[in-house]
Amino acid sequence: MNRIISKEHFSDKVVKLVVEAPLIAKSRRAGHFVIVRCDAHGERIPLTIADADTSKGTITLVIQDVGLSSHKISALEPGECLADVVGPLGQATRIEKYGTVLCCGGGVGVAPLLPILTAFKKAGNRVVSVLAARSKDLIILEKEVREYSDDVIIMTDDGSYGKKGLVTAGVEEVIKREKVDKVVTIGPAIMMKFVSLLTKQYNIPTECSLNAIMVDGTGMCGACRVTVGGKTKFVCVDGPEFDAHEVDFDQLMMRLKSYK
Amino acid sequence: MENNDIIQSRQEQWREDLRKGKSAKDRIKIPRVKMPELSPAYRITCREEVNQGITAEMARVEAQRCLDCVNPQCVTGCPVGINIPKFIKNVERGNFEAAAAILKETSALPAVCGRVCPQEKQCESKCIHHKMKSEPVAIGYLERFVADYERASGKKTLPDVAQPNGIKVAVVGSGPAGLSFAGDMIKLGYDVTVFEALHEIGGVLKYGIPEFRLPNSIVDYEIDGLKALGVKFEKDVIIGKTFTYDDLHKMGFKGVFVASGAGLPRFMNIPGENLNGVMSSNEYLTRINLMGAGSEGWDTPVLRGKRIAVIGGGNTAMDSVRTARRMGAEHAILVYRRSEEEMPARLEEVKHAKEEGVEFMTLHNPIEYIGDESGRVKLMRLQKMELGEPDASGRRSPVPIEGAIEEVLVDLVIVSVGVSPNPLVPRSIEGLEVSKRNTIVVDEDTMKSSLNDVYAGGDIVRGGATVILAMGDGRKAAQHMHEALSSK
Numbered sequence: 001m002n003r004i005i006s007k008e009h010f011s012d013k014v015v016k017l018v019v020e021a022p023l024i025a026k027s028r029r030a031g032h033f034v035i036v037r038c039d040a041h042g043e044r045i046p047l048t049i050a051d052a053d054t055s056k057g058t059i060t061l062v063i064q065d066v067g068l069s070s071h072k073i074s075a076l077e078p079g080e081c082l083a084d085v086v087g088p089l090g091q092a093t094r095i096e097k098y099g100t101v102l103c104c105g106g107g108v109g110v111a112p113l114l115p116i117l118t119a120f121k122k123a124g125n126r127v128v129s130v131l132a133a134r135s136k137d138l139i140i141l142e143k144e145v146r147e148y149s150d151d152v153i154i155m156t157d158d159g160s161y162g163k164k165g166l167v168t169a170g171v172e173e174v175i176k177r178e179k180v181d182k183v184v185t186i187g188p189a190i191m192m193k194f195v196s197l198l199t200k201q202y203n204i205p206t207e208c209s210l211n212a213i214m215v216d217g218t219g220m221c222g223a224c225r226v227t228v229g230g231k232t233k234f235v236c237v238d239g240p241e242f243d244a245h246e247v248d249f250d251q252l253m254m255r256l257k258s259y260k
Numbered sequence: 261m262e263n264n265d266i267i268q269s270r271q272e273q274w275r276e277d278l279r280k281g282k283s284a285k286d287r288i289k290i291p292r293v294k295m296p297e298l299s300p301a302y303r304i305t306c307r308e309e310v311n312q313g314i315t316a317e318m319a320r321v322e323a324q325r326c327l328d329c330v331n332p333q334c335v336t337g338c339p340v341g342i343n344i345p346k347f348i349k350n351v352e353r354g355n356f357e358a359a360a361a362i363l364k365e366t367s368a369l370p371a372v373c374g375r376v377c378p379q380e381k382q383c384e385s386k387c388i389h390h391k392m393k394s395e396p397v398a399i400g401y402l403e404r405f406v407a408d409y410e411r412a413s414g415k416k417t418l419p420d421v422a423q424p425n426g427i428k429v430a431v432v433g434s435g436p437a438g439l440s441f442a443g444d445m446i447k448l449g450y451d452v453t454v455f456e457a458l459h460e461i462g463g464v465l466k467y468g469i470p471e472f473r474l475p476n477s478i479v480d481y482e483i484d485g486l487k488a489l490g491v492k493f494e495k496d497v498i499i500g501k502t503f504t505y506d507d508l509h510k511m512g513f514k515g516v517f518v519a520s521g522a523g524l525p526r527f528m529n530i531p532g533e534n535l536n537g538v539m540s541s542n543e544y545l546t547r548i549n550l551m552g553a554g555s556e557g558w559d560t561p562v563l564r565g566k567r568i569a570v571i572g573g574g575n576t577a578m579d580s581v582r583t584a585r586r587m588g589a590e591h592a593i594l595v596y597r598r599s600e601e602e603m604p605a606r607l608e609e610v611k612h613a614k615e616e617g618v619e620f621m622t623l624h625n626p627i628e629y630i631g632d633e634s635g636r637v638k639l640m641r642l643q644k645m646e647l648g649e650p651d652a653s654g655r656r657s658p659v660p661i662e663g664a665i666e667e668v669l670v671d672l673v674i675v676s677v678g679v680s681p682n683p684l685v686p687r688s689i690e691g692l693e694v695s696k697r698n699t700i701v702v703d704e705d706t707m708k709s710s711l712n713d714v715y716a717g718g719d720i721v722r723g724g725a726t727v728i729l730a731m732g733d734g735r736k737a738a739q740h741m742h743e744a745l746s747s748k
Contacts, residue, residue: 027504218457220682221546223539
């Protein structure tokens with residue numbers, strides 16, 4: 001169980017793992033996440049499911065090496081096993097035909113965004129994707145995103161690939177040139193905050209997917225609580241997707257620093 | 261059946277001989293045994309179990325205090341209906357193995373119940389000794405002694421199990437309700453699989469109750485006993501997510517017992533509650549008990565503090581505040597809105613907490629938390645309270661004293677004001693009737709839900725109760741599911 005089938009380095013700090021998890025592969029939908037424990041003394045950390053193959057019984061996880069547990073998981077090699085993989089957790093994305101959906105992903109946020117934009121495309125939407133990262137080598141899954149997007153805009157902070165500038169510049173470019181019915185944004189909290197502020201000006205409904213600190217991931221601990229529309233919500237059972245215009249991103253960013 | 265057993269077993273010759281051997285008058289004169297405990301100064305430096313257990317000699321003397329009543333009321337006070345006089349009289353005559361076997365007839369977890377049951381409110385509250393202004397027989401200590409004796413002896417007696425009937429039943433959650441149900445159904449011959457969402461079996465017994473009150477090794481021993489009887493356990497499986505209710509049908513399960521517990525921690529919805537350093541008791545205890553935070557070699561972190569406040573007056577609040585002392589808090593402060601008299605926590609826990617230096621701020625209620633520039637809590641504002649008229653719970657209700665606000669410096673706050681049922685399972689089973697409070701609605705007599713093959717018990721039905729009440733639900737559900745399945 002939970003065997004790593006293959007591993008691919010997207011960059012220095014970002015790896016893609018294909019993990020044997022047949023039950024989860026079968027039951028997961030876009031937007032779901034899993035809780036993973038590396039070894040018997042490991043933390044439980046949430047990871048969004050980037051892809052799944054029901055025939056092979058595998059799920060795909062994309063991990064950015066940012067701390068103890070992500071470092072340990074990134075270091076696993078094919079053939080090794082994760083101690084625990086449990087899920088699928090969270091509410092699945094509501095997939096409907098909206099018209100034009102702008103999917104905006106930053107850094108490793110593109111991994112969880114991929115199944116969502118794929119589902120929107122399959123539901124008959126026009127999908128425009130904006131991918132953003134600090135530099136060219138941190139742009140991930142571009143080929144896969146292009147496959148299910150009608151148009152793709154790439155933004156890098158240093159201009160090493162695509163257009164130079166922040167993700168919001170790419171988003172605004174699309175909003176100005178065509179009618180956008182829905183925006184989905186996944187990435188660092190600070191990025192989602194500014195995308196949300198921008199789309200609010202244009203009054204475009206915007207969903208974000210939050211990555212909060214969790215322990216059990218099943219609604220038990222409340223570590224992942226976040227304020228949405230003035231009310232406390234649990235990312236694990238109420239989310240991970242919320243109306244971005246209602247999310248208190250400043251509080252989310254503060255809470256993400258709890259253990260730093 | 262159980263009633264008959266109580267009457268008949270009392271008439272056995274050896275019981276009569278024991279009764280004749282010592283007069284009731286002499287039995288009443290014996291003082292109640294005192295539980296040996298680790299010293300407070302030592303125990304706050306470690307996680308070792310505070311209660312050390314009584315010796316065989318102490319147990320046999322304590323058992324003599326039991327008058328072997330004609331109509332033993334203690335049994336009516338036990339949610340699972342243990343034949344208490346029968347096991348105690350076996351202790352008296354020194355037949356500890358027989359005593360252990362009697363406990364196992366009705367309780368799947370005797371070593372657990374002997375430690376965490378509120379006996380003072382249950383079996384012991386009904387003891388005949390109360391009528392004679394004497395302290396009740398220490399039934400809980402004796403139960404624990406018998407279970408521990410058996411474990412230490414290495415001779416595990418397994419209860420009788422019926423011929424396998426090949427009927428598959430599923431249990432959702434491996435806490436006390438689920439384990440109790442599983443134990444009864446396996447004895448009745450069913451093919452029982454318990455699905456657990458976490459990576460450890462035991463539910464609240466593992467993630468919630470701390471090591472110093474209930475060592476995990478004890479829980480594992482009881483679980484191993486169920487495994488030996490044939491109960492199958494599947495970890496990391498969430499019913500409603502990994503498998504749906506329909507999947508369970510396809511897998512051949514004929515009955516489902518939902519015991520998924522009280523997941524969602526409650527907060528008070530006051531300003532500053534989402535500051536860093538304010539967390540639920542579920543989070544605090546799970547990090548430490550289940551995830552090993554604070555122990556060498558474990559990855560999960562936990563915030564520490566010098567001045568830790570725990571909000572609430574229940575057993576979980578006591579567990580949290582006593583854990584805080586062990587995690588190095590110089591000041592571990594319990595904040596409770598009523599007075600000590602109304603506290604729902606066990607008396608023993610309150611006593612232990614005080615011995616360990618926990619500071620009690622009763623008749624205080626937090627109204628706001630204030631953070632520093634980094635977002636970490638630094639201060640709590642407390643409203644002073646006084647007691648008014650009794651409320652719906654029968655306890656005198658706390659009423660704010662206008663203008664009486666106190667500010668207390670804190671660097672960690674653990675909120676322990678109750679839990680709501682875990683929404684995962686109820687939300688995922690179509691047609692399952694759920695109350696406004698998100699509990700599963702069941703027939704109180706049978707524990708059957710609005711769906712014919714789904715029964716439920718424990719906190720998912722009660723919304724936050726005790727280990728033993730959950731176990732009682734498991735027993736009741738097993739009995740009625742068995743009746744339904746065997747009449748088909």
